[in-house]
Amino acid sequence: MMNTKVYKAVHDxxxxxxxxxxxxxxxxxESLFAQLKAICMENENTSKxxxxxxxxxxxxxxxxxxxxxxxxxxxxxxxxxNNKDHMSSVAFSMAxxxxxxxxxxxxxxxxxxxxxxxxxxxxxxxxxxIHDLLESLIxxxx
Numbered sequence: 001m002m003n004t005k006v007y008k009a010v011h012d013x014x015x016x017x018x019x020x021x022x023x024x025x026x027x028x029x030e031s032l033f034a035q036l037k038a039i040c041m042e043n044e045n046t047s048k049x050x051x052x053x054x055x056x057x058x059x060x061x062x063x064x065x066x067x068x069x070x071x072x073x074x075x076x077x078x079x080x081x082n083n084k085d086h087m088s089s090v091a092f093s094m095a096x097x098x099x100x101x102x103x104x105x106x107x108x109x110x111x112x113x114x115x116x117x118x119x120x121x122x123x124x125x126x127x128x129x130i131h132d133l134l135e136s137l138i139x140x141x142x
Contacts, residue, residue, distance in 0.1 A: 002050040002052060003043075003047075003048045003050070006039065006043060006048050006050065006053065007050075007052065009039060010036065010039060010052060010053045010056050013032055013035060013036045013039075013056070014036075014056050014059070014060070016028075016032050017029060017032045017033065017036070017060050020032060021060075033060055033061075036053070036056065036057055036060065037057060039053060040053045040054055040057050049077060050077065050081075051074045051075070051077040051078040051081070051083060051086040051090065052074075052086065054070055054071075054073045054074035054077060055071070055074040055086060055089065055090050055093070057070050057074075058070035058071040058073075058074055058090075058093065058094075059093065064097050064100060064101050065101070067097055068094055068097050068098060068101075071090050071091075071093055071094035071097070072094065074086065074090045075087065075090045075091060075094065078090055084117045084118070084119075084120040084121050085121050085123065087113070087114070087117035088114045088117045088118040088121055088123070088126055088127075088130065089114075089123075089126060091110040091111065091113050091114035091117070092110070092111065092114045092126065092129065092130050092133075094107075094110050095107040095108075095110040095111045095114065095133065096133070098110065099137075104137065107137065108134065108137050108138070108141075111130055111133055111134040111137070112134065114130045115130050115131065115134060118130050
């Protein structure tokens with residue numbers, strides 16, 4: 001279970017980051033991003049550590065390779081607490097970025113893992129997205 005105060009802080013920052021991004025307010029975006037990153041670093045390997053903060057950080061990381069590395073960290077933390085929802089969503093997000101930089105094999109592996117963890121989740125939309133993307137990649141291979 002995630003610390004409520006941390007969750008609220010991360011959630012609020014995510015909303016503000018979205019707003020700043022939509023307004024193209026670089027300065028605000030970078031300042032908020034720095035705050036979010038600081039929360040992640042501060043809580044890392046403490047009782048307040050949770051995959052949702054790393055997943056959120058990765059969602060707003062503009063440099064693709066860096067975002068993938070951050071998703072990897074979120075995935076490790078999701079696996080550590082056996083949170084299937086985060087295991088599925090993180091692996092899916094990571095796969096979409098890996099495809100963008102041409103890491104197709106890695107993306108397929110992440111999607112296959114995401115599909116397994118998604119068996120246990122209620123988010124039907126995410127399940128369908130994972131399934132469809134994986135199918136399309138496997139068809140290309142064949």
